[in-house]
Amino acid sequence: xxxxxxxxxxxxxxxxxxxxxxxxxxxxxxxxxxxxxxxxxxxxxxxxxxxxxxxxxxxxxxxxxxxxxxxxxxxxxxxxxxxxxxxxxxxxxxxxxxxxxxxxxxxxxxxxxxxxxxxxxxxxxxxxxxxxxxxxxxxxxxxxxxxxxxxxxxxxxxxxxxxxxxxxxxxxxxxxxxxxxxxxxxxxxxxxxxxxxxxxxxxxxxxxxxxxxxxxxxxxxxxxxxxxxxxxxxxxxxxxxxxxxxxxxxxxxxxxxxxxxxxxxxxxxxxxxxxxxxxxxxxxxxxxxxxxxxxxxxxxxxxxxxxxxxxxxxxxxxxxxxxxxxxxxxxxxxxxxxxxxxxxxxxxxxxxxxxxxxxx
Ligand SMILES: Cc1cc2nc3c(=O)[nH]c(=O)nc-3n(C[C@H](O)[C@H](O)[C@H](O)COP(=O)(O)O)c2cc1C
Numbered sequence: 001x002x003x004x005x006x007x008x009x010x011x012x013x014x015x016x017x018x019x020x021x022x023x024x025x026x027x028x029x030x031x032x033x034x035x036x037x038x039x040x041x042x043x044x045x046x047x048x049x050x051x052x053x054x055x056x057x058x059x060x061x062x063x064x065x066x067x068x069x070x071x072x073x074x075x076x077x078x079x080x081x082x083x084x085x086x087x088x089x090x091x092x093x094x095x096x097x098x099x100x101x102x103x104x105x106x107x108x109x110x111x112x113x114x115x116x117x118x119x120x121x122x123x124x125x126x127x128x129x130x131x132x133x134x135x136x137x138x139x140x141x142x143x144x145x146x147x148x149x150x151x152x153x154x155x156x157x158x159x160x161x162x163x164x165x166x167x168x169x170x171x172x173x174x175x176x177x178x179x180x181x182x183x184x185x186x187x188x189x190x191x192x193x194x195x196x197x198x199x200x201x202x203x204x205x206x207x208x209x210x211x212x213x214x215x216x217x218x219x220x221x222x223x224x225x226x227x228x229x230x231x232x233x234x235x236x237x238x239x240x241x242x243x244x245x246x247x248x249x250x251x252x253x254x255x256x257x258x259x260x261x262x263x264x265x266x267x268x269x270x271x272x273x274x275x276x277x278x279x280x281x282x283x284x285x286x287x288x289x290x291x292x293x294x295x296x297x298x299x300x301x302x303x304x305x306x307x308x309x310x311x312x313x314x315x316x317x318x319x320x321x322x323x324x325x326x327x328x329x330x331x332x333x334x335x336x337x338x339x340x341x342x343x344x345x346x347x348x349x350x351x352x353x354x355x356x357x358x359x360x
Contacts, residue, residue, distance in 0.1 A: 007123050009133070014242060016233070017354040018149060020347050022141040026130030027100050032092040033141040035148050037354065038078070040086030042151050049073045049091065052147035055188075055339040056140060064336055065328045069097050069137075073144050084148075091144045095137065100129040102327040108316045109323050113305030115247075120316060136247055136333070139340040146343020149350035157222035158349060162342045164189040164334050165298060167214035168201040177219060188335035198334075206331045209308030209324070214334040216341050218243075218297040220349065223284065225292035227352040234288020235295075235352060242344040243299050248333045251300035255283020299341055301333045 013021040017037045024031030053071050071093055078089030107128040110117040115134035119126040126132060150160070163182045165172060172191040181190035187198045205212045228235030240252040260268050260281065270293075271278040277293055284295035306325040313323050330336060 009123070014245070014344075015347060015351040017358060018152065018347065018351040020142070020145040020149075022138055022145070024095075024138065024141065025127050025132045026095070026135030026137040027098045027103075027127070027132075028095060030092050030094045031137055031141045032090065033145040035078070035089040035091070035145050037351075038084050038086070038089055038148055038152065039354070040084055042084040042148075043082055044075075044079055044084055044148060044151055045082050046073055046075055048151070049075070049144050049147040052150070052339065052343075053093075053140060053143050056143045056336055065330045069095070069140075071140055089148060091141065093140050093144065098130070099328070103129050105326065106323065109321055110313050110315070111305055111323060111325060112311050112313050113302070130327070134247060136330075136336070136340075139246060139337075139343075142246075142347075143339050143343045146339075146346045149343070149346035152350040153346060153353055156224065156353060158224075158353075159221045160218065160342045160345050160349070161221065162188075162216055162218040162338045162345070164198070164338060165215040165217040167198040167332060167334050168205065168212035170194055170197050170201060171215070177217075182338075186335070188338040202331050211304035211307050211330075212332040212334075213301050213303040214332060216299045216301065216334065216338055218295075218299070218341050218345050220284065220295035220297075220345060223290050223292065223295055223349065225290055227349070227356050228285065228287075228289040229352070229355060230288045233352075234285075235290055235348075236283075236285045236288055238348045238352070239295075239297060239345060242348045243297065243341060246299075246337065246340055246344060248301050248304070248337065249299050250302045253283075253298040253300075254285060255296055256281040257283075257298060295345075297341075297345065299337075301337055304330050304332060 013019055019036040021034045050073055053073055057071050074092050076090040076092055078085055078087050119134060161177060161179060163177060164187050172189060172194040174190050177190050182188050185195040187195045189195045189198060202212060236254045243249055243252045268281050270280055270282055280293045284291050284293040306327060306329040308324050310322050310324045313321060315321050
């Protein structure tokens, strides 16, 4: 269709002053990230990044991919004596548990719902092993970079907390969202009852060879007012772009989100008093600039594309075929996508914090 010899892949970087570039494929020797613009003098050692990375690992629950990766991160550059030096920070994570054999069967077939069709149409060649660059393996590099972003924003009092809000139609509404409750749940869901129901639902989907979608909510606490660069780099615009860039994310809502369409102005507006706002339908952002309230974001995740159920597709020559995916796959991107969302939001906040500091 459009594939031309020599088409290259751009779009591997995000950020203006705090800039993250990721590289690598699922079954290559390694994946990694380069973080540019990180201020000098920040305490960071591999273990700080490792702790964050361990939350994204496959194989943590029965419904996650059985691929067992150590996900051991190494810092190759940009730090000295446990502190950032202001130079590019290069991070590497080796791919050790690679089993490309399972992908031989689908090397000439496009999996419905995955990037096989579009990568092939665009580049005319695709690394079919484990999804190549379209694999969620790449998100480990984002999480590693996000851990560094976290070190930039946390001294300013900012905290990014993400959790599972819904999975396979089980939706929770929790008044108290704490890191401890989220950490105690295999589903990264602060509601213990819902956690059990979600696990059962995932197991049911796994047995039937199918997959499930869900919703992740991300809350930013302690964000100062004034971050965001109108008009094209509004905070909400940059957050939406960063989160939509994660595989399987099909929607991003801020504050009342799509709900505003059914509200009147008097319902949607957040009244302002001398002591602060009376509500937060705006989700902590007005005109692309943070208000100082919590930033509230929700992300809609589609069900995993690679399923065992038989589906219709075509091969690279356009012939109709049926496909049932074997390989090692998750049943839902939840809960593994939760730390990835935190990472992307932290990266955007770190970038905007540095941009604001550059102005004043
Ligand atoms: C944490 C995480 C884990 C994922 N695991 C899988 C998986 O095991 N199998 C799969 O087919 N897709 C998986 N995906 C989704 C694919 O990466 C994604 O659907 C694919 O790249 C196509 O992109 P799109 O869904 O954004 O259109 C995962 C995504 C994330 C964020």
